[in-house]
Structures are given as C-alpha cells and as structure tokens.
Amino acid sequence: MTxxxxxxxxxxxxxxxxxFWAEALGYELQKPPGDFTSWDEALEAxxxxxENRNDASAVVDPAGSGPRLFFQRVPEGKQAKNRVxxxxxxxxxxxxxDRMKALEAEAERLVAHGATRVxxxxxxxxxxxxxxxxxxxEGNEFCLD
Numbered sequence: 415m416t417x418x419x420x421x422x423x424x425x426x427x428x429x430x431x432x433x434f435w436a437e438a439l440g441y442e443l444q445k446p447p448g449d450f451t452s453w454d455e456a457l458e459a460x461x462x463x464x465e466n467r468n469d470a471s472a473v474v475d476p477a478g479s480g481p482r483l484f485f486q487r488v489p490e491g492k493q494a495k496n497r498v499x500x501x502x503x504x505x506x507x508x509x510x511x512d513r514m515k516a517l518e519a520e521a522e523r524l525v526a527h528g529a530t531r532v533x534x535x536x537x538x539x540x541x542x543x544x545x546x547x548x549x550x551x552e553g554n555e556f557c558l559d
Contacts, residue, residue: 419481421500425552428485430528432471434551435483437527438502441473444482492553501545501559510537514544517558521546524558 425431436442443453450456457467471485505516514537521531528551537544546558 420484421481422484422486423552423554424488424490425485425554426487426491427468427552428471428487429468431550431552432473432483432485434528435485436473438524438529438550439473439475439480439483441480441483442476444472444474496555499554500556502556504558509543513537517544517546520558521548524548 423431423435432443446453446456448456450459454467469487473483473485475481502520504520505513508516514534521529525531530549530553532547532549532555534546535542535544543559547555548558549555
C-alpha cells in the first residue's frame, strides 16, 4: 500500500518560508478551503485571531505529483544541521560543465529569493555528479542536485 507524503518544516515565519519553497520548487500556495477566496477570509470565518494567522502555511505541486510541504510556526530556532534535507533536482539529465552551469544559475536565482549558498562540490566521476549545498531563509539545508 502506498501513502501520500507530506514534508513538514518547523519555522519562525510560515508565510515567508512557504513562499520561498513555492518559488524554489515551482509549487503554489495551497488554496483556501471551500468557497473562500483568500486565506484571510477563511481564517476570519473560522475565528482564528489575527496574531495566529501565520501559524501555518502549505504549498502544493500544481501537477499533483509532488509531496505537500507544510510549514508550522514553532517558538525555538533551528539548533543543528538537518538530518534529513531536500535535494532540488535542478539539472536532471545534464552532466559535467553543463550540469554545473545549470546548478549555478539556479543557485543565483534562489539567493535572490533569500537562500544562502554554502558550498559547491565538484563532479567526481564515476559516483558523484557535483552539487551545491544551500540553506533556505531560515537556515534549513538543501542541495541543488
């Protein structure tokens, strides 16, 4: 039996971090429930006080094939290196210099949206194709692969 997968991020600012990951992955913010035209309208109707309206956010793959990413506000900041991280497959099918050029272009694009570049790993055939380690705006590690 298969299961749907949701990836959850603990964070300080769910709205901002979900907007970053929507941009990074080509995802979109999850639409509000029912006939509501905005999340503010839905949360108002549900009686959620204004100070709690950024407690959670989610992004979804518009094609419906990727996992949902859920962002929940927590009081504590990031403490240590992630034991699990996302690999953003930004250069599928490319090799060598073409692959690294594509990864560099994506790194530049994501830095403009708040990511931080950490380290570039050069290709080391036959097992390693090269990748770039990045962090999102709240310091969560991910790789451009």
